[in-house]
Structures are given as structure tokens and as C-alpha cells.
Amino acid sequence: MKKNSPVDNSDITEALNNIAPGTPLRRAIDYIVNSELGGLIVVMNDKVGEITEGGFKVNIRFTPQRLFELSKMDGAIILSKDMKKILYANVLLIPDPKIHSNETGTRHKAGERVAKQTGALVIAISERKKMITLYYKNRRYPLRRTEEIMTRATETLQILDKERENFDSLIARLNFLEINGLTAVSDITSVLQRAEIITRISSQVQRDIIELGIEGAIISLRLRELTKGVEKEKQLILKDYTKSAKSGSAISNSPLDEILSNEKLARLLFDKPIDDGITPxxxxxxxxxxxxxxxxxxxxxxxxxxxxxxxxxxxxxxxxxxxxxxxxxxxxxxxx
Structure with missing residues (x-):
């Protein structure tokens, strides 16, 4: 089988965009799941050809119906790197059996090993459990049902709403303290804590929104409302109180337990006790x-x-x- 140019998927997030509800690929996958079929779909890169045998070349434009029909055969289906063409069908995947896999099913075990060995994006569809699992390099990402994602996103937004309320209260207090010369290090760390928590929670919701596709429009709108202005306030606070331009990344890269500790955050950013006064x-x-x-x-x-x-x-x-x-x-x- 001929090799193709390298896959352009730098993050599994791109794959989630491509298989979100409402996309052509997701429609094809839903056809397969609803018909109680299984399948392995591999996105071509320059290493995939090294671990394949047999099958036949089709090289046709991708459509959900075509992919569904080809999935009725036992072998894997190979898509072009942009997922706009079906290159091969009924392909046998022969990854290195020595590569460790935590999967039990033959199809998912092969999918995980192919992803680890080639760095390709692989979509495994379970015939019996009706589960869809993405594999990319060493990552595994099981897709959830839309109803499950929507419930989790809604619950997370409720938590985010409360965090935003706390953030706004702390900002109002900080405003007053600043104009009266009463600001302490703990006042700054408290605001930055809430800002970072909001950022981390919103990133979780953002992943849900990507996976929801067109179903996530309302969730996306609410997320924008709840996070509006938070990053700007955070950056201005860092500009006011810290000397290093890397302070923001230092917070983002810190474990959550350090962020939640005023003392640890104060040492990280200011190297001062939390009760010390500080001027913006x-x-x-x-x-x-x-x-x-x-x-x-x-x-x-x-x-x-x-x-x-x-x-x-x-x-x-x-x-x-x-x-x-x-x-x-x-x-x-x-x-x-």
C-alpha cells in the first residue's frame, strides 16, 4: 500500500471537532452503531502503510453512506489525512503485538496499538457495547452519549456560575482596597485562585462543547457569559503586581493543590507572606x-x-x- 503525507492532527481536540454530532463522519459512525455493526477507522499518515495488509483501494470522496456500506466488511477503513476521502477498505491491521494495550476486545486492542505505533488517529467502534473510542498516539478518549455530556456540562456550568459570583465579589473588594491603600498579598492570591479555577473549569466545559457539536450551542453561549472579562482581569492583576511576564504560565502549570493554597501561591508569585502589604x-x-x-x-x-x-x-x-x-x-x- 502506498504511503501518504503525514497526518496533520496535532491534538485529539481536532478529532473531536471532526466527529462531533452533525458532522458527516459522526453521521457515518452513528449509522454503524445504530446498525449494531463494529468498525476500525484509521486516518492515514506516513507510518500507517507499514502496518497494513490486504484490503483494496477505493480512493473515493467520503460520504457517510459510503463509509457505512464499507464498514459491513470486517477489515479497517483508511481515510485520507483531511478525512475527505476513503482511501482503502477491508484492510488488515498488523501492529506490533508487543506494544502494551489495556484493551480486551480484538478491535480496540488493534486500534490502540496502531495509534501508539504510528501516531495515527484511530476510531474504534464496538459492535457489542456500541461504544466509540478514539486513539491518538498514547491517548485514549471514549466518546460519551450526547445526553450524558449535556448533563455533565450543565452541572459544571452551575459550579462555574458560583465561582464567577465569588470572583466578582473578590474583584469588587480588591477595587476598594486598592484605592484605599489596604491591599495585602492574600487579597491578590484569592482573586487569582478564583480566576484560575474558572479557567480550568471552563476548559472542561469547552471539551464537552466540542464533543457536543451543534448540540452545544446554548452551553457555549452560557460559557462565554460566565467567563467574559475574567482573563483580562487576571492579566491586568499580574501586570500590576508581578515583575515577570511568565507569572501567568507559572499559575497555569501549577498543580491545583498549590493554586488552592494562598501561602504557596504567594511564594510562587511574590515570594512574600500573605499578610504583607502590596501596592499595584x-x-x-x-x-x-x-x-x-x-x-x-x-x-x-x-x-x-x-x-x-x-x-x-x-x-x-x-x-x-x-x-x-x-x-x-x-x-x-x-x-x-
């Missing part, structure tokens, strides 16, 4: 005004911190800027 530069405060970004940069470069910015004798603030600053201060106080 003023980026986040000034972002709430209508002052142009170039002017904000100029003010902070000369004033250094929010206390100098709020000083009535601030010589770097003209009457318009002072009016904008006073307006934001008033809004913050009224929300308390």
Missing part, C-alpha cells in the same frame, strides 16, 4: 477609565503606583484625566 502599579484601575492606553503607560511610568496616580497633586494628570480617575473611584465606592 495602577494598570487595572486606569483600564476602567476612558484614558487612552498610551497616556496610561505614560502616567504609570512616571507615577510608579496607584497611590501617586490618585494623589490630588498628581502633576502628570490633566483635568480630563483627574475627572476620569474620580469617576472610577466614585463607582468603586458606590458598589461597596
Amino acid at each position: 502599579k495602577g494598570y487595572r484601575f486606569l483600564s476602567k477609565t476612558k484614558i487612552p492606553q498610551s497616556k496610561i503607560t505614560y502616567i504609570i511610568r512616571h507615577c510608579k503606583n496607584i497611590h501617586s496616580i490618585l494623589d490630588e497633586n498628581n502633576k502628570y494628570a490633566n483635568p480630563y484625566i483627574k475627572k476620569e480617575i474620580d469617576k472610577v473611584k466614585e463607582q468603586i465606592i458606590l458598589k461597596q
